[in-house]
Amino acid sequence: MNAQASLILKLVALALVACVPLSGESFYIEIVGKILVMAIFAMSLDLLVGFTGLVSFGHAAYFGIAAYAVALLSPEYEAANLWLVLPASVSLSALAAFVIGLFVLRTKGIYFIMVTLAFAQMAYFIFHDTPLGGGSDGKYLNNKPSASIFGWEPFDLSNEVHMFYFILVMMVLVYLFLARILQSPFGRALVGIKSNEHRMQSLGYFTFRYKLGAFTLAGALGGLAGFLYAVLFGFVTPELLSWHESGNVLLMVILGGMGNLAGAIAGAFAFEAMREVFADITKYWQLLMGGVIVAVVLFLPGGLAGVPGRIKRALQGGEVK
Amino acid sequence: MSATTKNEVLLQADKLTRRFGGLVANQDISVSLERQMIHVLLGPNGAGKSTCINMLSGDLPPSEGRIHFMGKDITGLSAAQRSQVGIGRSYQRTNIFPQFTVLESVRLAAQSRRQQPWRIFSKAMEQRWALEKARACIEEAGLGKRVDWVSGVLSHGEQRQLEIAMVLATDAQVLLLDEPLAGMGSEESASMVEVLKRLRQTRGILLVEHDMDAVFAVADMITVMVNGQLLECGPPAQIKASVAVQQAYLGTEDSFHV
DSSP: OOHHHHHHHHHHHHHHHHTGGGGOOHHHHHHHHHHHHHHHHHHHHHIIIIIIOOOOSOTHHHHHHHHHHHHHHSOSSSOOBHHHHHHHHHHHHHHHHHHHHHHHTTSOHHHHHHHHHHHHHHHHHHHHHSTTTTGGGOEEOOSOOBOOBTTBOSOOTTSHHHHHHHHHHHHHHHHHHHHHHHHSHHHHHHHHHHHHHHHHHHTTOOHHHHHHHHHHHHHHHHHHHHHHHHHHHSEEOGGGGSHHHHHHHHHHHHHHOTTOHHHHHHHHHHHHHHHHHHHHHOTTHHHHHHHHHHHHHHHOTTOGGGHHHHHHHHHTTOOOO | OHHHHTSOEEEEEEEEEEEETTEEEEEEEEEEEETTEEEEEEOOTTSSHHHHHHHHHTSSOOSEEEEEETTEEOTTOOHHHHHHHTEEEEOSSOOOOTTSBHHHHHHHHHHTTSOOTTOTTSOGGGOHHHHHHHHHHHHHTTOGGGTTSBGGGSOHHHHHHHHHHHHHHTTOSEEEEEOTTTTOOHHHHHHHHHHHHHHHTTSEEEEEOOOHHHHHHHOSEEEEEETTEEEEEEOHHHHHHOHHHHHHTGGGOGGGOO
């Protein structure tokens, strides 16, 4: 697919999503808002899995840490200031990712997967089993943060439409931010590490530092997603940090096609939409979901991101690889 | 040979020993490499040549012994640090970025000299110095016709040339080349020999090689290893005439009639 067609497709998709609040249906506004949050989460993981070659199986930890941070940092009976609590929550996730990264990035392959999972489980139990997190019931965020800047309030997050557009703008910003970074010398080095880390080292790259940078950045953006999730739903539970969530976001990235930011967004949409539809049909929805994922891995190795190219080749009568 | 003996010593390894458990892969190997010189490591399979080159490049720490580069002790440096001081290497088994184009692979190698990872909003493809350097190195390695090809689809010989281009882009003063001619046809091999001779003019090259014709066509100095030990070191004429070398190695090697 050429760049122009790809851009048009993305803008059309963006315009369609931006029209959702016109429906006036709270149900859809909330569900699509949630999907957009998961799209940010999936893009942040794709930076590791798809671009740096680091399969993290504990990414929900950074999502959950920022989600808990906003709930814990907000005063009980009044609204926190968005412009303070947002950077604070994201920074806590970034800090956690930096410290955990110092340890896990010394391992490779299956060990990396297991150690990231182990750290995420530790984070899970900190919020599940210590007084800090409020146990398995989680914590409520009674008042959504206020966007007030010296008394002027540009938007109101307790308004569901404002909240929706705030999330949408954040998702577009994260997409543009990551797309830009991937073109920088830093981003090219990450892709080089994914392709052949040993070669990068013998070319004089201190790959550990690059991986730590990517891991911290991915943790921060995963934290941004967790922050938005907590504000959108107004409560947090330890389940946000569970390994199921780490697995779900990994599946979104795989469904969408690893190493493609738009694919990660499409993967989040597909995953959440299937969850809704299948759960409507049957309580065994996970069986259906599993079947679809197996089918995608077998028959669409490039994930959803590879679909437009396949259609184009099919229309041109070319060979579909 | 007399012209090269006065040259500056770039790399000096003293009594390198490497043990893997009870196995001594290298014992007391000393090698020195001067600028404008091609020094060939020769030996039968299992002689420990790759272990030796791995110790020099920093891929493998030596159990004993010291390595100096331009007078500085670099024994404790990692592979990445050695690349930064000026030691580049290629691998016996082709070691490239298969999905990258030739230009991008070599550009990435050039970028390693000025990494600036914090500049996350600059565009890598707008760093003209890196692109220009990459093109020059691709040309120097004789790969000018393949600039925009994807590395993975190049012929085996061209991939070896690509490895050389990447090493050149790192400004390496010392090239450690592990069997750069392996698996090449005679034509590819001949053009690689020309490339090596050209590179020798400004750098020092340590070569592990099996192709005898090529070895004697390019070598200024030859070190023969057998069973992890240094058997003999000297100019090609001395090695050819050496009884010890013939007994240990050449007697079983039909291809050694030069």
